[in-house]
Amino acid sequence: xxxxxxxxxxxxADIKFDPGAFVDQFWQNTVDGLSQGSIYALVALGYTLxxxxxxxxxFAHSEVFIYGAYATWFTFYGLGFRPGSTPDxxxxxxxxxxxxxxxxxxxxxxxxxxxxxxVAYRPLRKRGAPRLAFLITAxxxxxxxxxxxxxxxxxxxxxxxxLMKPEAQFTIFGAEITNVTLxxxxxxxxxxVFADVFVNRTKFGRGIRAVAxxxxxxxxxxxxKERIIILTFLIGGLLAGAAAFFxxxxxxxxxxxxGGFILGIKAFTAAVLGGIGNLRGAxxxxxxxxxxxxxxxxxxGGNWRDVVAFVLLVLILMFRPTxxxxxSLGKARV
Amino acid sequence: MTEGTKTAVxxxxxxxxxxxxxxxxxxxxxxxxxxxxxxxxxxxxxxxLSTEPGYDFPIAMFEVARYxxxxxxxxxxxxxxxxxxxxYIGFFAIGAYVAALFTSxxxxxxxxPFLVVLPIAMVVTxxxxxxxxxxxxxxxxxxxxxxxxxxxxxxxxxADNIDPLRGNRGFQEVGHPPGTNADxxxxxxxxxxxxxxxxxxTIIILILFLVGNLERSRVGRAWVAIRDDEDAxxxxxxxxxxxxIWAFAGGAAIxxxxxxxxxxxxxxxxxxxxxxxxxxxxLAAVILGGSGNKVGVLVxxxxxxYVPLRFLVIADYKYLIFGLALIILMIFRxxxxxxxxxxxxxxGRQAYQRLLGKGEQISSDGAMVTDEPERSH
Numbered sequence: 001x002x003x004x005x006x007x008x009x010x011x012x013a014d015i016k017f018d019p020g021a022f023v024d025q026f027w028q029n030t031v032d033g034l035s036q037g038s039i040y041a042l043v044a045l046g047y048t049l050x051x052x053x054x055x056x057x058x059f060a061h062s063e064v065f066i067y068g069a070y071a072t073w074f075t076f077y078g079l080g081f082r083p084g085s086t087p088d089x090x091x092x093x094x095x096x097x098x099x100x101x102x103x104x105x106x107x108x109x110x111x112x113x114x115x116x117x118x119v120a121y122r123p124l125r126k127r128g129a130p131r132l133a134f135l136i137t138a139x140x141x142x143x144x145x146x147x148x149x150x151x152x153x154x155x156x157x158x159x160x161x162x163l164m165k166p167e168a169q170f171t172i173f174g175a176e177i178t179n180v181t182l183x184x185x186x187x188x189x190x191x192x193v194f195a196d197v198f199v200n201r202t203k204f205g206r207g208i209r210a211v212a213x214x215x216x217x218x219x220x221x222x223x224x225k226e227r228i229i230i231l232t233f234l235i236g237g238l239l240a241g242a243a244a245f246f247x248x249x250x251x252x253x254x255x256x257x258x259g260g261f262i263l264g265i266k267a268f269t270a271a272v273l274g275g276i277g278n279l280r281g282a283x284x285x286x287x288x289x290x291x292x293x294x295x296x297x298x299x300x301g302g303n304w305r306d307v308v309a310f311v312l313l314v315l316i317l318m319f320r321p322t323x324x325x326x327x328s329l330g331k332a333r334v
Numbered sequence: 335m336t337e338g339t340k341t342a343v344x345x346x347x348x349x350x351x352x353x354x355x356x357x358x359x360x361x362x363x364x365x366x367x368x369x370x371x372x373x374x375x376x377x378x379x380x381x382x383l384s385t386e387p388g389y390d391f392p393i394a395m396f397e398v399a400r401y402x403x404x405x406x407x408x409x410x411x412x413x414x415x416x417x418x419x420x421x422y423i424g425f426f427a428i429g430a431y432v433a434a435l436f437t438s439x440x441x442x443x444x445x446x447p448f449l450v451v452l453p454i455a456m457v458v459t460x461x462x463x464x465x466x467x468x469x470x471x472x473x474x475x476x477x478x479x480x481x482x483x484x485x486x487x488x489x490x491x492x493a494d495n496i497d498p499l500r501g502n503r504g505f506q507e508v509g510h511p512p513g514t515n516a517d518x519x520x521x522x523x524x525x526x527x528x529x530x531x532x533x534x535x536t537i538i539i540l541i542l543f544l545v546g547n548l549e550r551s552r553v554g555r556a557w558v559a560i561r562d563d564e565d566a567x568x569x570x571x572x573x574x575x576x577x578x579i580w581a582f583a584g585g586a587a588i589x590x591x592x593x594x595x596x597x598x599x600x601x602x603x604x605x606x607x608x609x610x611x612x613x614x615x616x617l618a619a620v621i622l623g624g625s626g627n628k629v630g631v632l633v634x635x636x637x638x639x640y641v642p643l644r645f646l647v648i649a650d651y652k653y654l655i656f657g658l659a660l661i662i663l664m665i666f667r668x669x670x671x672x673x674x675x676x677x678x679x680x681x682g683r684q685a686y687q688r689l690l691g692k693g694e695q696i697s698s699d700g701a702m703v704t705d706e707p708e709r710s711h
Contacts, residue, residue: 020386137665143611265487
């Protein structure tokens with residue numbers, strides 16, 4: 001086709017193809033990719049857990065995430081910080097404020113997820129609705145949550161409030177590690193380990209895995225399925241809230257009503273990349289996606305960052321639809 | 335179809351029953367004045383229906399017709415084949431951009447007449463449909479939803495980023511069909527919605543015939559089989575992948591067509607109008623009216639497009655309202671306002687009547703009278 005040919009030549013002229021930048025910024029991109037990837041991984045856990053238990057892609061999870069971001073912003077605002085200047089806080093006070101914002105954000109996201117499950121999904125389960133109905137409900141819920149933000153807070157992102165400046169703490173291979181990056185990576189790893197232990201080692205975690213494997217049998221074995229489902233949404237929401245907090249200290253201008261959408265799709269991509277329904281897969285997928293995206297950005301130019309992620313999603317689905325580690329939340333592990 | 339909305343699934347629909355019992359000639363007798371009325375609507379500008387002074391009525395009617403066309407196209411994908419396509423706006427955008435690229439003086443491509451561009455837009459979007467469908471339609475349905483969502487976003491990002499697509503500057507003076515008024519100005523301009531509305535309604539009628547015939551053919555039966563149980567369909571020898579691609583590409587082509595019409599009427603295309611939320615409105619039109627039912631999706635499209643224009647007060651809240659409507663509908667009436675009925679046996683009705691010895695009454699529509707049984711799990 002004429003049009004395709006014409007467009008392709010133009011497109012290729014338009015994409016920056018810059019291996020030099022890729023090599024120069026390799027380590028910096030690795031560090032940025034790791035911190036971005038940790039955020040994806042935490043959100044991806046929510047997708048994966050819900051998918052594992054209900055076989056449902058929870059489209060509204062991106063909104064659960066963005067509610068957490070707004071919660072962080074409002075916590076900062078409520079503590080008396082205003083957009084514009086970055087305060088110079090004593091370390092302990094700073095840590096206290098950040099922890100408070102983290103907890104509020106987690107609670108708000110967790111609460112949103114639980115309300116969502118109660119109001120939107122539970123009536124459908126009671127009526128034994130077909131799968132398509134769940135998906136459509138999820139989309140409807142996603143828009144309702146989004147529009148509530150839009151109508152109350154307007155179309156523009158909240159102006160950024162910073163509690164601390166990103167300052168380089170040390171360098172590895174020429175890559176600057178800022179205090180923000182450090183907080184994100186360390187705290188995310190802690191949360192990931194916590195989530196992994198919770199699902200794989202505790203009684204509730206065993207319940208989640210049992211329901212994922214076979215809901216009916218699990219019920220017969222005395223697992224309270226409804227409680228497990230609520231719990232799953234709650235954990236997914238809490239982790240999304242934590243991710244939202246990290247996202248907000250990384251990009252303080254990120255609280256916008258549409259902000260969850262792209263991040264949600266990417267986190268879902270991460271979940272599919274690792275193998276949806278697979279906890280460790282989501283972690284691996286998140287980190288990988290963060291890295292690939294940042295390398296791709298260096299390679300092709302910043303405009304292509306989101307395109308790289310989506311193309312990656314399509315490629316995985318083509319060649320390995322069950323992801324790197326496979327779908328396995330339900331696989332028995334005692 | 336107001337009576338039809340009241341009847342619960344499982345009961346008889348008086349209006350549908352009445353319609354099916356009419357002879358072909360009688361059906362035409364009802365249909366032709368109805369269609370004439372539909373054509374005359376923007377000229378009559380009836381006082382209660384009119385959206386003026388808030389919004390120009392003929393243009394509002396074109397908007398409604400455009401949504402109706404989109405809904406018919408999306409219905410092929412969502413309603414008939416049961417594939418959840420959330421990136422339909424992507425196909426719509428491709429259609430609009432193809433129209434702009436071939437007709438606008440801002441584009442470097444050679445110019446073609448608008449009416450020639452319409453089929454080209456359909457073919458190009460169809461190709462995109464196949465490209466997108468091939469990797470994803472082999473997978474389970476919910477992956478398709480998210481990949482199409484990503485696709486809609488990619489199309490928008492490409493429009494932002496690729497220089498020849500002119501990003502925010504867009505394309506001015508997109509072409510329009512030929513014809514001039516008495517005073518020499520062109521008949522199809524962007525202030526007078528009436529010719530555009532007529533063109534769009536004509537296209538809708540053509541597409542309805544096409545889709546209706548397709549529905550009653552082997553292809554349509556395959557789609558219904560896939561929608562209801564893909565595994566069973568595959569086992570019974572339906573090449574599900576092939577028919578899913580057909581549904582996806584066919585739906586895409588109609589989306590491209592409506593995008594091209596939209597570009598022509600507006601006369602301007604840029605990257606601002608193809609956000610994924612609009613995809614949700616399209617989907618709401620299909621689901622609200624009753625996916626799988628042609629009359630239903632028309633009703634849905636009219637609701638989604640017309641109501642915010644008629645009552646401008648609620649225009650800001652339309653996403654919220656239609657989002658809520660989706661949630662509530664899925665709980666209480668998952669089939670939509672006018673649910674789809676099984677039309678598997680093309681001549682089932684006649685066969686049934688012969689069995690009962692009621693003679694050979696010829697019915698235009700071989701639908702079985704029985705409604706779709708409540709889906710139960």
